[in-house]
Structures are given as C-alpha cells and as structure tokens.
Amino acid sequence: MSQNKAASWVYTEQLHTEPESVTQARKEAAELQISSTGAASVQFLKNLVLLPHIRTVAEIGTGTGVVSLSLLLENPAINLTTIDIESVAQGYAREHFAAAGIRPSRYRIINGLSSDLLPRLACAAYDLVYLDGDPLEAEGDAKEAIRMLRPGGILVCNHALYQDRVADPARRDNVTVALRNLGRALLEAEELSATVLPVGDGLIFAVKR
Ligand SMILES: C[S@@+](CC[C@H](N)C(=O)[O-])C[C@H]1O[C@@H](n2cnc3c(N)ncnc32)[C@H](O)[C@@H]1O
Helix, strand or coil: CCCCHHHHHHHHHCCCCCCHHHHHHHHHHHHCCCCCCCHHHHHHHHHHCCCCCCCEEEEECCCCCHHHHHHHHHCCCCEEEEEECCHHHHHHHHHHHHHCCCCHHHEEEEECCHHHHHHHCCCCCEEEEEECCCHHHHHHHHHHHHHHEEEEEEEEEECCCCCCCCCCCCCCCHHHHHHHHHHHHHHHCCCEEEEEECCCCCEEEEEEC
C-alpha cells in the first residue's frame, strides 16, 4: 500500500465546493471552537440523502449547522431532527435554515444532552442517523441510534479514525479509546453491517439489517 496517504486525504477534501452559507456556518463554528465535518464527509452524507429510501434524518451534534444545512439544501424531500447542548451554535443553524428559505416543518432543532434526548426519539422511525456529538457518549448514542433506525437505515459516525489516533494502539487517551471501542462495537454488532471509511476524520458506515 502507498505510504503517501496524507496527500490523498488533502486531495479528496479539496474536491468539493460548498455554498457560501455553509462556508459561513464553518466560520461561525470555528469562532465557537466547534469542529465542523469536513467537506468530503459532508458530500458523502449529501449523496446518502439522495437515496430514495432516505427521508427521515437525525443528527447528534448540530454545531452551527454545516451538515444539517447541507442535507436540507441537497434534498427538499427530507426531514431532519438535530440535537446539541449548545444553544448559541444552534441559533446560527436556525438562522441559516431561515435565510435559505427552508420550511420550519422540515426540521426540529432540539437543545439538550444526547443521553437525555435520544431515548425520547421514536423507534424504527429514521432512515439515516449521523452521530457527531460527544465521543465519550458515542457508544451509548449509537445504541440509541440503532434503535431509532428502520431496517435498511444507515448509521454514520464521525471521527472513526480521530486524527490518526484510533489506529495507533499507543494512543490511550479517553477520546481515542472511546472512538476505538465504538468502531469495534459497531463492526461486531449483529444488527449491523458496518465498515470504516477513510474519508475526512474517518466515518463508520453501517446499515441496519
Ligand atoms: C463536532 S461538533 C458537530 C458539528 C456538526 N455536526 C457539523 O459538522 O457542523 C460536536 C457537537 O456536539 C455537541 N455536543 C457535545 N456533547 C454533547 C452531548 N452530550 N449531547 C449533545 N450534543 C453534544 C457540541 O456542542 C458540538 O456542537
């Protein structure tokens, strides 16, 4: 295998252009010290919402709306629920949705902890769940996401490779260990068919059986 993976990663991140509103949301996220999903990963999610069976989407970790705005703009037929603990960041997302003319009936922005909110969301009611919240809560959040998904539904988790730390067994900090454990758990879960995609910071891509 070629050793020059870093150049390939940079290349794939630069392939995609985004609307000005998404670029603005990235800037706002950076000002709030919130990391945004990379452009190649956003494009991957945008491709998923064009699949005909993807209509109901949930996101854990709204941030300033980089992903949620991108998905709502990509396919006017989807509905999206997005949750976050940071109301200021969610305020930016709400402003972007309104400025883009997205009907409020197409989205729910819910403020609170994922561990409190996810158990209240309906079973087998979602076609796509994007998990991008607190890595230390990710394993519990993923269990809830699996419950929320319909058969054939898709779970995508960000930071599967977490700054190249997950693949390095010498890295034992809490976040890296949590994300390594998440990957193992999802790849072993009987109710899923899962893989890790080397896109952006790494994506776990799983389909519910
Ligand atoms: C990586 S950012 C999400 C970025 C967003 N998905 C995007 O690409 O624009 C992670 C977000 O998770 C939120 N968060 C952290 N812990 C959380 C928790 N326990 N419950 C809900 N949201 C949480 C943070 O406030 C932050 O906005």
